[in-house]
Amino acid sequence: MPELHFPWIEVSILVPLFGALWIHLLGNRESVLQHAIAICGVTLALTVGELVDFVSIGSFEAHDHWLFLDWLFQRDIFVVDELSAFQLPLAALIFLVTVMSTLRTKAPRFSLKLTLISESLVLATFSCRSSWTLIALLIAATIPPYLELRSRQRCTRIYVLHMAVFALLLVVGFAWLSHSDGSSTQALIAGALLTAAALLRSGIFPLHLWMTDLFEKATFGTAILFTTPLVGAYAVMRLVLPMAPSWALQSIAVLSLVTAVYGGAMALVQREARRMFCYLLLSQSSLVLVGLELVTPIGLTGALCMWLSVGLSLTGFGITLRCIEARISRVSLVDYHGLARQMPMLSGFFLLTGLASIGFPATVGFVGMELLIEGAVDVYPLVGTMVVIAAALCGITVLMAYFRVFTGHHNRTLVPMHARPAERVAVLILTLLILGGGLVPQPGVASRYHAAEALTRQRQTNPMTEQQVGELEIETVAIGKHSAE
């Protein structure tokens, strides 16, 4: 396997981990937030370096130049491939902008130490190909939010219940798969357990209650960081997609579709901004899963593009809401708050990120949404229609939220409401990426298409899915011929 020119993967995982230790040693100093921002910035730079290095190699996958942990793990544990190469800088960026948009007054409530540990775990998860290590990392990543809920003295029962089931399903499912002889029944049961685990972590209806609960009880920053990198979708990609039979993928697609429409509709009836955001995220992340389970190159490309778009735009949308919440406490959507005059930059950014998340033209989500719908229509026309309806509902929600938060009678305040320099930088970085990705989408789409092709090939070479892929292809060709006639 080709090698990167520098151990980007491991260094990028270790920097936030050591950063957490450093923050712990610093204690409650005033400068702790700046240190955390610097650590996240360095981590982002490392992941970008990894992406650049990986692209320059021109291979489908690569591992580190020399491994620090060679003595502990086998050599191929941390591998970067076309799928994860973009997810890593995206995840690092999500952490950076979230930390940057944390007001100093709110820093004590939002644990920077746990955030950096989470970042390390997320980056390790996205870099991991070895199934058991991936499962361990997925389970370990659920611990920091639990610790935060405990420290905030909130009821953790819903979160613990869901995550315990998730962990159990993962472990039992993969153990069963490892020990099965490959016969269809045993592999199917194991696959079903893994699928259920991945769906639970993705918050698919009706297993989504932990997400709304987390948004209610955890800090907004932690909830954003635990959900927007779409780790559940990554679990689907790595653990379920390569081995799941077509009927299982279709079932996931139907559930994801129901979640997308349900999330869009529920977002519209919420009376509080956090919950609205949670359902919006649920709806859009489900659309990513819909695309993943179409298992056509176009559908997969659309899903991977949507993945980037959801990560960028909904993080931006979330941190804007968080900035507002940090100033005026929880944001009610029952009334109009009239904040546009006091925070013009954030109001523009709120609208931009909201529109990007629904795939508005000239933003990063547009082409992804088009590809996703195109892929869906090609395979199941009704799916395409439902995707459009979900997007329409989310679109109505976004403008409704914009109007509720930023329009209405203006109130004079004693609290400074304008965006702070760190917030401005975070906003500008995301704006550039959202508009840049929307106006010049070809490089991103081409790279995502390569990743989608490789995933399709991987599925075709897997003996468990080979036959079904062949059948699906024949079926698709037949549908195409029928349409042409």
Added chain:
Amino acid sequence: MNYLDTTFQALGTAVVASPAILLAILGLAALVNWQLSEATISRLTQAAVLFSLLPAIGILVIMLATGIRYVPIELGNWVSIPEQEFHFHLKFVFDRLSIPFLMLSCVLCGVVGAFTRRYLHREEGYRRFFLYYAVFFCGMVLSSLAGTIEALFVGWELVGLSSALLVAYFHERVNPVRNGQRVWSIYRLSDAAFLIAALMMHHLSGEGDFGGLMSSGVWPEGTAAISSTEALWVGSLLLVAAAGKSALFPFSGWLPRAMEGPTPSSAIFYGALSVHLGAFLLLRLSPILDASLTLQLMVIALGVVSAACGAVMSRVQNDIKVSLAYASLTQVGIIVVEIGLGLRYLALIHIIGHACMRTMQLLRAPTLLRDYNELENKIGTRLPHQAWAGAASLPASVQRWCYRFGYDRGFMDLALDKWIVRPFLQTFGWFDRLERRITDSISHEPSRESDRVEPHPEDLQNVA
């Protein structure tokens, strides 16, 4: 590429680039909080309109001189996956439909831009207005010239967003904002119908290019490349899209609400251009209508009902802008009937004439009211008002019903609220309550902190 093609390419690119540059400048200024002066904004706007209109006139002159009826401007693929034959083609078309519509858009945008400079002088939202105006202008140019269904959708979306935001222009008041939300909701539903229709067409014909959809001839002589049944399905969706965008029956409720925006935006968007965009869509895809008689009958019926409703409603409104808006609806209904009957050139001429007249009427409306006031003050009595002669021949009960129907704006908003919005809210409100019960029972305590959110947390004096 010969000299003529190069000239067409350069002029066509200028037409499309000009509004995009205006949008980029005003958007960037808003993003980095760069305070451009009113005069600069106004000059930039006028220059953008001029640099779009003059090259368009140049293209028209060359086309007339050379007898060329169809000029495609290819700007390459925006996105392309050659292996999957997926491409988002940036193609713009100058033909007998797009050139008049483009010129109409440029002229009316220019007039309204010049008018707005004084109308909104020293208004707090002056820059915001012109930013939305740039989005609208860009959307109109893209929609008019779109050579592919995807490009038309992009323009369509931009027009929709700017329209909704301009209805809510007066941020401080709740009513305009609520109305902007209503406009946006209707637009999103019609956009969804349009997108599904576009994808269906793409799926059926294998390409989104209008040239591929209309297998032979340029507008208006194309023939649909799909069967009658397929045309009926696709056409029905397009009809929903057009009805939403042009405020036809049963979506007319948003039109009077849109009058809450500043008068110049009412004039240009809801009186002249935006309201005709649905009719333009039907004109552009008219070969599809020709492929199905049922579809044609549906179009005619929709036009007749909308025109009749508009006529009744416009007569009993007590607000001049709303009355003019419903008068617009009547004309748009008639235009749709013309399209259904296959009278495409007549429909196009009707659009141009009506758009110009209605813009002037709406721009003149506030001063007209002042003039009437002065006149009535001077003569010391109300000006005589002549009732419609035909009304007297109707039975009293019908007259009363018509009055109520017109005054309550055809009960359309009430019906939408009762049959769509309320059941939707009730259903998902029930799901919301169910979720709360489940989380409460698992937590053994109230699980929703958000229930305790104050409805007026913007009272910030006490916030630390």
